[in-house]
Amino acid sequence: MNIIPIEYYLVLSAFMFAVGITGVLIRKNAIVVFMCIELMLNSANLALVTFSSYLGNAAGQVFVFFVMTVAAAESAVGLAIIIAIFRNKLTVNIDEINIFKW
Amino acid sequence: MNALFYIASVVAIAATIMVITRLNSIHALLYLIVSLLSVAVIFFLLGAPFVAALEVIVYAGAIMVLFVFVVMMLNLGPQTVEQESRWFNPKIWIGPAALSAILIAEFIYVLISHGRQNLDTRMINPKQVGFSLFSTYLLGVELASMLLLAGIIGAYHLGRRKEAVFHRYFRRPDALYERLHPKEENKIDENGLKAGDKPLSKTNVSGMKQKKSERGEL
Structure with missing residues (x-):
């Protein structure tokens, strides 16, 4: 039924990961940087599900569940940090958030 | 497909x-x-x-x-x-x-x-995943629940509006400082109006006062 090579899924996953890395490196809006981190986690999920389907093992999908848990906790705390910084500095530009530097 | x-x-x-x-x-x-x-x-x-x-x-x-x-x-x-x-x-x-x-x-x-x-x-199918989740990886599920709890508490703690205690670095004459220490003409009086503004109508203001007194009784 399905004759797509496993490499295609992995290449798609790697492409999304690379785009996520590029986004983290080039963007200056902290929220967009967070979105790119979510993209990278999501591409890792795609690779896990691919191998889970390839090996016929449910463990890969269990790990996707854990990755989603980590992503949810991370985004909740991270966005709270962004809001706290915005209250103090009135910006989310990561070039202006240099409060450790003086 | x-x-x-x-x-x-x-x-x-x-x-x-x-x-x-x-x-x-x-x-x-x-x-x-x-x-x-x-x-x-x-x-x-x-x-x-x-x-x-x-x-x-x-x-x-x-x-x-x-x-x-x-x-x-x-x-x-x-x-x-x-x-x-x-x-x-x-x-x-x-x-x-x-x-x-x-x-x-x-x-x-x-x-x-x-x-x-x-x-x-x-x-x-989901049955297999659920079986794996609650047998082999049960400890992982427990840890994930603790992680989510830590996430909730952390987000609440960070997002809470605290007393405005600022590091000296932030204390500079900008918009933030003015917002925290409003000038005299921007201060809001007990009628919810700025000092420069005129009340829209007499009834409006009296209605507000009425509400305020009700609240005071409560």
Whole structure:
């Protein structure tokens, strides 16, 4: 039924990961940087599900569940940090958030 | 079946590239949601309906709503878009993009040089996943619940509005300082009006006072 090579899924996953890395490196809006981190986690999920389907093992999908848990906790705390910084500095530009530097 | 995979992956790639190139953060967010949904379609085609449903509900539903709320609350406005467009020139993005392109080319080369292996999709139904989740990985589920609890407490603690105790670095004559220490003409009196404003009508103000007295009795 399905004759797509496993490499295609992995290449798609790697492409999304690379785009996520590029986004983290080039963007200056902290929220967009967070979105790119979510993209990278999501591409890792795609690779896990691919191998889970390839090996016929449910463990890969269990790990996707854990990755989603980590992503949810991370985004909740991270966005709270962004809001706290915005209250103090009135910006989310990561070039202006240099409060450790003086 | 195969065509569905190709369509979904083209949508995923296009939406993913749009995420990092849109200047307005809410546009990037909407493209991210499209990207997540197309990945959910690919999960479904891979025979993983549990993860596909989780992707739609948790990622595209819950986490993205969190992002929408934050973007909406910050309300950054058009000057931020203008700022982003000034930074977003090829001089900045060509370096990281080229290095990422080299890495992806290497990865594709490694995969292709090993010969192709067709994926005969094996359906893993939610029952199997649930059984694995609550037998082999039970401790992991417990730890995940503790992690989520820590996330809730951390988000509450960070997001709480505390007494305004500022480090000396932040104490400078800017908009923030003025907001915290309003000038005399911007101060709001007990009628909810600024000193310069005139009340709209007599009844309005008296109604307010009435309410205030009621509240005082309570």
